[in-house]
């Protein structure tokens with residue numbers, strides 16, 4: 407959603423509050439494709455700090471599903487975002503790129519809430535996701551989820567050098 411900022415920018419010290427839907431249905435990155443559903447809409451507070459500086463504050467809660475790092479089971483994950491970004495409205499888009507300023511959520515005099523939330527998700531995405539603290543992962547031999555019980559595989563790690571020799575024997579037969 408694009409929010410027109412001309413109202414808040416009309417006079418110094420002006421504060422505008424708005425609650426909008428995030429409208430972001432998924433989070434797509436190199437890490438994968440994650441569905442998003444909204445737990446709490448995006449509550450925005452826009453403050454004109456004067457001298458064309460704008461403070462964008464916001465909070466939202468989103469729910470997603472991330473596979474467990476060890477066993478790949480889907481884990482429902484709640485992500486709370488607390489946003490606080492200061493934007494210099496005098497900067498041109500080109501100037502922002504030169505300054506490596508990642509305010510691509512400002513388009514002219516509009517705020518793109520989807521881009522704002524996407525950028526925050528990039529920074530706040532959970533580094534680690536486990537279905538439970540003591541997740542036992544999956545068996546490397548048969549692929550069974552070990553949380554559901556032992557698979558009976560010989561889980562003694564084969565020495566990598568031995569593995570090479572075993573491979574040679576297998577191929578020579």
Ligand SMILES: [Zn+2]
Pocket residue numbers: 474475476477478479536537538541542543
């Ligand atoms: Zn797990």
Ligand SMILES: [Zn+2]
Pocket residue numbers: 545546547548549550557558559
């Ligand atoms: Zn196994």
